[in-house]
Amino acid sequence: MTARVVLTxxxxxxxxAARRRVLRALAVMTIVLLALSAWGFFRLDANFGTLTSGExxxxxxxxxxxxxxxxxxxxxxxxxxxxGPTVAGEIESGTALAILARPVRRSAVLxxxxxxxxxxxxxxxxxxxxxxxxIVWATTGYRPPQPVTGLALLAAQTIVLxxxxxxxxxxxxxxxxGIVSVGLFGATWVAGVVGGVGQALGNQGMAQVGTVSRxxxxxxxxxxxxxRGFQDPAVLAQFPAFAxxxxxxxxxxxxxxxxxxxxxxxxxxxLAGVVFQRRDL
Amino acid sequence: MGxxxxxxxxxxxxxxxxxxxxxxxxxxxxxxxxxxxxxAPAVWCSGLRKRYRRRTAVDDVSFTVGxxxxxxxxxPNGAGKTTVIKILLGLVRPDAGDVLLLGRPAxxxxxxxxxxxxxxxxxxxxxxxxxxxxALHARLAGVAVPAxxxxxxxxxxxxxxxxxxxxxxxxxGMQQRLGLAVALVARPELVVLDEPTSALDPIGxxxxxxxxxxxxxRQVTVLLNSHLIGEVExxxxxxxxxxxxxxxxxxxxxxxxxxxxxxxxxxxVSPEAKERLAAAGRVTRSGDTFTVALPADQDVAAVPxxxxxxxxxxxxVHAVEPGRIxxxxxxxDILRAEPGGDRR
Numbered sequence: 001m002t003a004r005v006v007l008t009x010x011x012x013x014x015x016x017a018a019r020r021r022v023l024r025a026l027a028v029m030t031i032v033l034l035a036l037s038a039w040g041f042f043r044l045d046a047n048f049g050t051l052t053s054g055e056x057x058x059x060x061x062x063x064x065x066x067x068x069x070x071x072x073x074x075x076x077x078x079x080x081x082x083x084g085p086t087v088a089g090e091i092e093s094g095t096a097l098a099i100l101a102r103p104v105r106r107s108a109v110l111x112x113x114x115x116x117x118x119x120x121x122x123x124x125x126x127x128x129x130x131x132x133x134x135i136v137w138a139t140t141g142y143r144p145p146q147p148v149t150g151l152a153l154l155a156a157q158t159i160v161l162x163x164x165x166x167x168x169x170x171x172x173x174x175x176x177x178g179i180v181s182v183g184l185f186g187a188t189w190v191a192g193v194v195g196g197v198g199q200a201l202g203n204q205g206m207a208q209v210g211t212v213s214r215x216x217x218x219x220x221x222x223x224x225x226x227x228r229g230f231q232d233p234a235v236l237a238q239f240p241a242f243a244x245x246x247x248x249x250x251x252x253x254x255x256x257x258x259x260x261x262x263x264x265x266x267x268x269x270x271l272a273g274v275v276f277q278r279r280d281l
Numbered sequence: 282m283g284x285x286x287x288x289x290x291x292x293x294x295x296x297x298x299x300x301x302x303x304x305x306x307x308x309x310x311x312x313x314x315x316x317x318x319x320x321a322p323a324v325w326c327s328g329l330r331k332r333y334r335r336r337t338a339v340d341d342v343s344f345t346v347g348x349x350x351x352x353x354x355x356x357p358n359g360a361g362k363t364t365v366i367k368i369l370l371g372l373v374r375p376d377a378g379d380v381l382l383l384g385r386p387a388x389x390x391x392x393x394x395x396x397x398x399x400x401x402x403x404x405x406x407x408x409x410x411x412x413x414x415x416a417l418h419a420r421l422a423g424v425a426v427p428a429x430x431x432x433x434x435x436x437x438x439x440x441x442x443x444x445x446x447x448x449x450x451x452x453x454g455m456q457q458r459l460g461l462a463v464a465l466v467a468r469p470e471l472v473v474l475d476e477p478t479s480a481l482d483p484i485g486x487x488x489x490x491x492x493x494x495x496x497x498x499r500q501v502t503v504l505l506n507s508h509l510i511g512e513v514e515x516x517x518x519x520x521x522x523x524x525x526x527x528x529x530x531x532x533x534x535x536x537x538x539x540x541x542x543x544x545x546x547x548x549x550v551s552p553e554a555k556e557r558l559a560a561a562g563r564v565t566r567s568g569d570t571f572t573v574a575l576p577a578d579q580d581v582a583a584v585p586x587x588x589x590x591x592x593x594x595x596x597x598v599h600a601v602e603p604g605r606i607x608x609x610x611x612x613x614d615i616l617r618a619e620p621g622g623d624r625r
Contacts, residue, residue, distance in 0.1 A: 008420050012406070019408035094402035098463055101370045101398040102421040103390045281372040 005104045009112025010119065017082055017120045026078040030128045033074065037067045037132060041139035054234070060142040061231040064132075068154065068230055071128050072223060075158045076185050079121040083165035084178035086113050087276065092174065096281055107273040114166055114269060121158035125151060133230075142232075150229025153253070156261060157222040161185055163265050164217065167272040170279065188213045192220035218261040225253035320348050321384030323471045323502035329368055329378035331361075331526075338364045339375070340526040346519075348470075349500040351493060353513035355612055356523035362506045363401050365523065366475050369504075370398055383470055394423060397464035401475040401506070403457055407449035411440055411459055414448060415466045422467035431466060438462045439488060453480040461492065471502045478509060490516060514608040522615055530615045537611055543573045543584060546600040547591065554594040561587050569599075574606075 017023055044059060051059065087110070090096040100106060129151045136142050144150060161181055168177035195210010197203075214221035228251075324346035331339040339361045346352045354362045367373040369380055371387050385392035405414050415434060419426040426434075435444050438458040443451070448459060457480040464472055478486045486509070493516045496503055507513050513520060514534065521531040530537065543561075547554075548569050558564050561583065563574045575583065588601060606614075 004423070005421060008417070012417065016406065016408060094400055094404040095406060097367075097372060097400040097402060098398065098405065098418070098460070099421065100372060101393060101396070101400070102418065103392070103394040103423060104421055105390050278374065280374060281367065 002105060002108045005108040006112040006115060009109050010116035013086065013113050013116025014120055016086070017116070020082075022078060022082055026074060026124065029074050030071070030124075033067065033070050034128070034131055034135060037063075038135045038139060040067075041136055045140045056140075057142065057232045057234070060136065060140045061144070064136050064142070064144065064230050065227050067132060068129070068150075068226065069223070071125070071132060072154050072157055072226070075121055075125050075128070075154070076161045076219070077182055078124065079117055079158050079162040080165040080181040080185070081178040082120065083113075083117050083162045084169045084176075084181070085174040086117070086169065087166065088169040088172065088177055089174035091279070091281055100281065106277050110166070110170075110273055110276050111269070114163065117162045117166070118159050121162055122155040125155040125158055129154060144230040145233055146229035148229075150226045153222045153226035153229065157219045157226065160218050160222065160261065160265060163268045163272075167268045167275070170272050170276045184217055185219050188217045188220040189223070192224065214257075215260070218257070218264055221253065221257055222261065225257075228252055321381060322346060323348050323350070323383055324369060324504060325381040326365075326369060327379050329365060329380070330376045331364055331368060331373060332376055337526050339368065342378070342523070342526070342528055344521045344528060344531055346471075346502055346504055348502055349497075350519060351497050351503040351505065351517045353517035353520040354504060354506040354523065355510065355513060355520050355608075356529070357616060360523040361526040362523055363475055364526075366473055366504070366506060370396070370473065395468070395470040397467060397469035397472040399457075399460040399464040399472075399474045399477050401479070403460035405448050405456065405459060405463065408447060410445050410447050411435055411451075411462075412444040414459060415462060418463050419466050424467040426466060426468070434462045434466045435459075437465065437492065439485075454482060454485055457481060458485065461489070469501065471504070472496060473504045475506045476508065477505070478507065478512065486512065510607075510609045510612060520608070522612060524616050534608070538606055538608060541575045542604045542606055543575055543587075544600070544602040544604055545571045545573065545591075545598065547571055547596050547598055549595060549597050551594060551596070554591055554596045557587070557590050557594060572604075 040063065041060070044063060087096075090099070099109065130147075133144065133147050133151075136144075164184065165177055165181040168180055171177075172180070191213035192210045195207050195213070198206020198209065210220075322345045324344075326345075327343045329339050329342040330337075342361070342365055344352075354365070356362050364373060368375045368378070369382065369387065370393060371390070380387035382392040383395055387393075406417075409417065412428075412431065412435065415426075415431045416428075419431065432441065432444060435441055438461045440455065440458055440462065443455065448456065451459065457477070461474075461477060464474065478489050481489065490512060493503060493505065497516065503516075505513065505517065517534065519531070519533045520537060522529045545558075546569055550558075550571075555564075558571055558573055561573050562576060565572045565574075573587075584601070584603070588598060591598060
C-alpha cells in the first residue's frame with residue numbers, strides 16, 4: 001500500500017523532472033561543460049610536450065577535479081531547484097490538496113519525491129560524470145584511480161543537498177528553499193577552503209571552521225572524498241607544496257564520516273516528514 | 282451509529298484465539314456482525330475547532346451527512362466552510378474534535394479510499410495530460426479503474442476530446458472540469474466539492490447540476506460548498522449553514538424553508554389589530570404592506586382565521602398574498618439574526 005504510493009510518487013517526480021524545462025536547462029549546461037572540457041583536455045594534451053609526465057598527470061587530474069566541481073555544481077543546482085518547488089510549490093499552487101486528499105500518508109508522498117529526486121540526481125551524476133571520465137581518457141589517456149567511488153560520492157553529495165532542499169521546502173517558499181540550499185552548499189565549500197588554509201598556516205581556529213561545516217552539511221566532505229577518487233595518488237607525494245590546494249584531497253573519507261552522512265540524510269528526511277505531517281494545507 | 286447487536290458467532294473471536302482457523306472464523310464473524318449493522322454515516326464530525334493564531338476559523342462544528350444524501354454547506358465568506366472541508370479530509374489538523382469518514386476515523390488515510398474531492402483551489406500537474414491525471418489519481422486511490430472507464434469519466438465532464446492534451450494548456454474552466462473528473466474517477470462513495478462551479482460558465486454550471494443529480498440518483502453522498510444558493514436549493518436534501526466558524530443552522534430544506542410568509546396590504550390598522558398580526562408570526566412593515574412570517578407547523582385555517590379577525594377588528598384588507606421564503610432569504614435571515622451578526 002505505502003510502497004505503491006512511494007513508487008507512484010517517485011515515478012511522477014521523475015516524469016516531472018523529465019517534462020519540465022529544468023531538465024533541458026541541465027542538459028544544455030552539461031553538454032556545454034563537457035564540450036568545453038573535451039576541447040580543453042585536447043589542447044592540454046597537445047601542450048604536454050614541454051612537461052614531465054608527472055607534471056602532465058598533475059595538470060590533467062587538477063583540471064579533471066575542476067571540471068568535476070563544475071558538474072557537481074550543476075547537479076546540486078539542478079536537484080535543489082527541483083526539490084524546492086516539489087513540496088513548497090505544490091502546497092502554494094494547490095496541487096498538493098488533490099494528491100494528499102487521497103488515501104496516502106504524507107510521509108509516503110515525501111519519501112516518493114525524495115526517491116524520485118535521488119534517482120534523478122544520481123542518474124545525472126552517473127551519466128555526465130562517466131562521459132567526462134571517458135572524454136579525459138580518450139583525450140589524455142588519464143585514468144583516475146577510483147572512478148566508481150568518486151562518482152558515488154558525487155551522487156551522495158547531490159543526495160545530501162536535495163534532502164536539505166526537500167526539508168527546507170516543507171517550511172519555506174519554493175524559490176527560497178532552492179536559493180538557501182545552494183547558498184549553504186557554496187558556504188560550506190568556502191568554509192572547507194578556509195579550513196584548508198587554516199591547516200596550512202597551522203591556525204587551529206580556521207581549521208575548525210572547515211571541520212565543523214563539514215559536519216553540519218556533509219556536501220564539502222563528500223566532494224573532497226570524490227576528488228580523491230579522481231586525482232592521481234602519486235601527485236601529493238611528488239608535489240607536497242600543493243597539499244593545501246582547494247582542488248586536492250589529502251586524506252580519504254573515514255567510514256565514520258560516511259556513517260554520519262547516512263545518519264544526517266535520514267535525520268533530515270525524518271524531520272521533513274514530521275514537519276510536512278503537521279503542516280496545514 | 283446503530284446499536285451493537287450481539288450474536289453468538291461473534292464470541293468465536295475470543296482474545297486467546299490469536300491465530301489459526303478459529304481466529305479466521307472470528308474475523309469472518311466480526312465482518313458479518315459489522316455487515317449486519319446499518320452503514321455508518323458518510324461524514325460524522327463532532328466538536329471541530331481550529332484557530333489560526335488569534336483568529337478562530339472553526340468553533341465547535343458538529344454535523345452528520347447520511348449515506349446517499351446531498352448536503353450543502355452554506356455561509357458567508359470566511360465562515361470556515363473550506364477549513365471544515367479540509368479538516369474532514371485530513372488536510373488541516375483540527376485543534377479539537379473528531380471526524381469519521383464512511384465509518385473510519387479520518388486520522389487513518391484509508392478513510393479517504395472512497396472519497397473524491399474537488400478543492401476550491403484546484404490545480405493539477407500541468408505537465409501531465411488529462412488522461413494521465415486520472416490514471417495517477419486512480420493509482421493513488423488504490424482502485425483499478427480500466428482506461429475505458431477513465432475515458433468515460435472525462436466524457437462526463439465534457440473533456441473527452443482533450444484526454445491527450447497537457448493540463449498546462451487548459452483554461453481555468455477546463456481545469457475545474459478536470460477536477461470534477463478527478464473527484465469522480467476512483468468510484469467514490471462520498472464526493473466533497475468545494476465551490477465546483479467557481480470557474481464555470483452558465484453551461485458548465487448546468488452540467489455540474491446535472492452531474493450532482495446523477496450522483497444523487499446513484500446514491501453517492503455529496504457534500505457541496507457553493508455560493509450559488511439557487512444551485513444548492515435545487516440539488517441538496519439538507520443544508521448546514523456556517524457563520525463565523527459555528528453552525529448557525531442546519532436541517533432539511535423543508536425544515537428550513539417550511540416557513541411561509543403572508544403579505545397583506547392593510548389600512549386602518551389599530552393597535553389591537555397589530556397585536557393580532559404579531560400573534561400570527563414575526564411582522565415586518567413597509568408602508569401599508571405587512572409581511573407576516575408564518576410558523577412551519579401552522580394549521581390550514583390560520584390564514585382565513587387571521588383575515589376574519591382583522592376584518593372583525595375594523596381593518597380594511599386590500600390584498601392577501603401568500604409567499605414562499607427562498608433559501609437565500611432564509612440564509613440572510615439566519616445570518617443577520619446571529620448574535621453579534623451583521624444586522625441591517
